[in-house]
Structures are given as C-alpha cells and as structure tokens.
Amino acid sequence: MNVLIVDKCKFARSITRAKFSEVFKGLDVVFENAENSKSAISSLDNTQTIGCSRINLLIIDLSIMLDDKFTLINYMVGVKDYFKPVIIIGLADNCLFEFVSNNALELNLNLADIIKTPLKHADIYNIVTNKKCKLSSNKPSDNIGFIFGATCIKEDFNKKNLCLYYQPKVDIKTKKVVGFEVLSRIKTNNNTIYPDEFIPLLEKEKQSYKLTKFVFKKALNHWESIPSLKDYNLSINISADDLRREGFVEEIINHYGKHRDIDMTFELTEYAPIENEFLTFESINKIIASGIRFSLDDFGKSYSNLKRLDSIPFDEIKIDKAFVFDIDVNRQHQAIVEAIIELGSKLNIKVTAEGVETHLVLDMLYKMNCQYVQGYYYSRPLSASELLPWIENYNKKFQ
Ligand code: C2E
Ligand code: CA
Numbered sequence: 017m018n019v020l021i022v023d024k025c026k027f028a029r030s031i032t033r034a035k036f037s038e039v040f041k042g043l044d045v046v047f048e049n050a051e052n053s054k055s056a057i058s059s060l061d062n063t064q065t066i067g068c069s070r071i072n073l074l075i076i077d078l079s080i081m082l083d084d085k086f087t088l089i090n091y092m093v094g095v096k097d098y099f100k101p102v103i104i105i106g107l108a109d110n111c112l113f114e115f116v117s118n119n120a121l122e123l124n125l126n127l128a129d130i131i132k133t134p135l136k137h138a139d140i141y142n143i144v145t146n147k148k149c150k151l152s153s154n155k156p157s158d159n160i161g162f163i164f165g166a167t168c169i170k171e172d173f174n175k176k177n178l179c180l181y182y183q184p185k186v187d188i189k190t191k192k193v194v195g196f197e198v199l200s201r202i203k204t205n206n207n208t209i210y211p212d213e214f215i216p217l218l219e220k221e222k223q224s225y226k227l228t229k230f231v232f233k234k235a236l237n238h239w240e241s242i243p244s245l246k247d248y249n250l251s252i253n254i255s256a257d258d259l260r261r262e263g264f265v266e267e268i269i270n271h272y273g274k275h276r277d278i279d280m281t282f283e284l285t286e287y288a289p290i291e292n293e294f295l296t297f298e299s300i301n302k303i304i305a306s307g308i309r310f311s312l313d314d315f316g317k318s319y320s321n322l323k324r325l326d327s328i329p330f331d332e333i334k335i336d337k338a339f340v341f342d343i344d345v346n347r348q349h350q351a352i353v354e355a356i357i358e359l360g361s362k363l364n365i366k367v368t369a370e371g372v373e374t375h376l377v378l379d380m381l382y383k384m385n386c387q388y389v390q391g392y393y394y395s396r397p398l399s400a401s402e403l404l405p406w407i408e409n410y411n412k413k414f415q
C-alpha cells in the first residue's frame with residue numbers, strides 16, 4: 017500500500033509517518049511525501065492508471081488545503097478521483113473542521129475522517145480498522161476499511177477467504193436457466209471486498225492468473241460435487257494477461273481434461289490493447305480446442321473489441337450492463353444494444369445482455385431478439401448454498 021503524506025513541514029511529515037507506521041505495523045506500506053499541493057498533484061498524476069492509482073491513501077495537512085485554496089481537492093474532483101480515501105489532519109476548532117468536512121463531502125470525495133493533531137494512536141486505529149462510522153456515501157468501495165482489505169488481499173487470498181458467487185443466465189425465449197457466471201468476493205471478518213477493488217490490485221501485481229486458476233478449480237469442483245449443476249453452463253471471467261502466463265494454458269487444459277462433461281465458458285475482459293496478440297490468440301485457440309468456449313465480455317466498453325471479434329472464434333458476446341440497464345429511457349443505449357444484437361446475429365454469435373434489472377428492459381430485449389439475459393431482475397449473484405434452492409424456486413415460478 018502506498019500512502020502519500022502532504023504537509024509543508026518536514027518534521028510534521030515524519031511525525032505523521034511514525035504515527036501511521038505504528039498502526040500499519042507488519043503491513044507492506046510505502047510512505048511518500050509532498051510538501052505542497054503542486055507536488056502532491058504531480059505524484060498523483062504520475063500514478064494514475066486505468067481504474068487504479070498507485071497511491072492508496074492520502075493524508076493531507078489542513079493548513080495545506082487552506083493555504084493552497086483547496087487546489088489538491090479541486091484537482092481530485094477534476095479527475096473524478098472519488099474513491100481514494102483522504103484523511104485530513106490538523107489543528108483547528110470544530111467549526112473549521114466542520115466547514116472542511118462539509119466541503120469535501122459535498123464534492124463527493126471519499127473523506128475518511130479529520131483528525132486533530134497531535135495525532136493519537138487510537139484515532140488512527142479507529143479509522144483504518146473502520147471502527148469509526150464512514151463519513152462518505154454508502155458504496156462499499158467508498159469505505160476506508162478497504163485500505164486494510166487491499167493490503168491484506170494477498171493474505172486473504174492465500175487464506176482462501178475468496179468466496180464464489182453465481183449469477184444465473186436465462187434464455188429469453190424459453191425462460192430456462194442456461195448457466196451461471198462465477199463472480200468472486202473476498203470475505204474478511206465483517207467485510208465483503210468486491211472484485212472492482214481487488215482485481216485491479218491483483219492485475220497490477222500480475223497475480224490475476226492465480227485468482228483465475230483458483231476460481232476455475234473451485235467452481236469445477238462445486239459443479240462436480242452436485243450432479244444436477246452439470247445441466248448448466250459454468251462461465252468464469254479471465255483476463256488476457258492470464259493467458260500469457262507460462263504454464264497457465266497447459267494447467268487449465270489438463271485440469272479441464274478431468275471435467276469434460278461440464279459445459280464451460282471463459283469470459284474474456286480486457287480494456288487495454290492486448291500485448292503480444294499472437295501468443296494470446298494462440299492460447300485462446302488451444303483452450304477452445306480443449307472444449308472450453310470463449311465469450312467476449314463487456315462488449316461496447318472498449319474500442320478494441322471489434323478487432324478481437326475478427327480474430328477469435330467467440331461463442332458469445334456479452335453486452336455490458338452500462339448500455340443495458342437503462343435502454344427504456346436512453347435512446348443512444350437502445351441503439352447501441354440493438355446494433356450489437358444485430359451484429360451477433362449476422363456473425364452467428366450468441367448475444368447475452370447483462371444488467372437487466374426491470375421487466376420493461378427485458379421486454380425490449382425480447383423484441384430486439386436478444387437471446388440470453390442476466391441481471392438483478394432474475395437474481396443477484398448467489399452464494400454456493402443459495403444456488404440449488406434458487407433454481408428450484410425459479411423453476412416453480414417461471415416454468
Ligand atoms: P462482469 O463480468 O461484467 O460481471 C457483471 C457484474 O455486474 C458483476 O459485478 C455483477 O454482480 C453485476 N451485475 C449483474 N447484474 C447486474 C444488474 O442487473 N445491475 C447491476 N447494477 N449490476 C449487475 P461484480 O461481481 O462486482 O464483478 C465486477 C467485475 O469484476 C466483473 O464484471 C468481472 O469483470 C470482474 N470479476 C468478478 N469476479 C471475477 C473473477 O473471479 N475473475 C476475474 N478475472 N474477474 C472477475
Ligand atoms: Ca463477466
């Protein structure tokens with residue numbers, strides 16, 4: 017975890033660092049310094065990558081904010097950096113603290129807390145362990161607890177705190193459940209960490225292939241242990257990076273060799289241009305030859321999708337939920353979804369729309385000749401123990 021301390025006084029920075037180090041003891045934390053808003057912005061600017069910044073926590077001295085006329089905060093708002101937790105420290109009366117706090121919250125920043133100096137161990141501990149109530153919105157990712165979660169991901173991952181959830185996919189015409197997509201969560205004592213938080217970190221550390229292998233084996237075991245589940249396709253998310261890992265493809269093919277009667281799909285997601293395309297396409301073709309299908313996930317989100325459609329024999333296109341959930345009120349999204357369904361039909365590739373939340377949207381997709389749907393309208397992702405009761409209940413209700 018990288019922590020940026022913004023304070024003009026070198027001595028104060030070292031005190032802050034020492035106090036936070038006590039609380040982060042045993043964790044892999046790197047502290048960085050900035051003496052004013054400008055140098056803090058340049059640190060943040062250098063570290064922004066898609067969906068993930070190298071700096072995980074900002075600690076800002078109150079006087080910097082006031083002296084620099086909220087330059088740093090304005091920058092964060094400008095680049096829509098609403099998720100990075102911010103802790104403000106300083107010496108001021110309650111009125112000033114309230115003013116700053118209200119401003120930060122109005123700007124939608126993820127303000128974890130404001131702590132008065134001199135810093136007390138207990139105050140810092142309360143924030144980072146999330147014992148103090150959150151001041152931000154109620155989205156799980158806005159929660160300062162994720163600082164700990166992020167840092168402990170590798171540990172949790174090794175402890176097998178990773179839980180698999182399953183979201184059903186339904187044939188729009190027959191209303192039959194045709195399969196389930198596996199979605200991962202990390203469960204800590206009293207917290208759930210969602211993939212949007214831990215996958216960018218795993219990808220940054222080039223560790224996502226470990227997640228894929230773990231999910232793949234665990235889900236296949238689950239399918240194997242309950243014979244009735246074999247009636248359903250099992251879809252697992254994969255990133256193009258995993259496919260370039262030495263030995264990865266061979267391990268997947270070998271393992272799948274023991275479970276050939278399970279209908280399996282890999283959903284390929286990738287926003288960035290694929291590095292070493294030849295190697296990636298070769299890996300995909302080997303996996304397809306072993307009997308596993310490939311689906312092009314999040315279609316429409318990335319400009320490079322179309323090129324991939326031309327090079328890889330995909331079995332399915334999944335339209336991203338961002339285009340689907342509001343087609344009843346958004347004409348542009350309606351046109352995009354319609355065009356993707358038509359493209360799938362012309363290329364003879366199945367089309368699944370994800371993010372179906374209402375009957376109205378489902379009805380429109382039906383009229384557009386979309387084949388498969390997935391979304392909260394049918395079910396949220398289900399834990400392993402909820403799966404069979406849900407199927408039974410669904411079959412009673414919809415069939
Ligand atoms: P995705 O593959 O596009 O998965 C769909 C996401 O949309 C899931 O979020 C799901 O819970 C959510 N969703 C499903 N239906 C609806 C709906 O009707 N409305 C709304 N608002 N959301 C809906 P989740 O589980 O948080 O996963 C986020 C992303 O993380 C996934 O997006 C996928 O790209 C990635 N992911 C999840 N699990 C894994 C995994 O095991 N391995 C890899 N490599 N990626 C994963
Ligand atoms: Ca997916």
Ligand code: CA
Nearest residue numbers: 314336337370
């Ligand atoms: Ca998606």
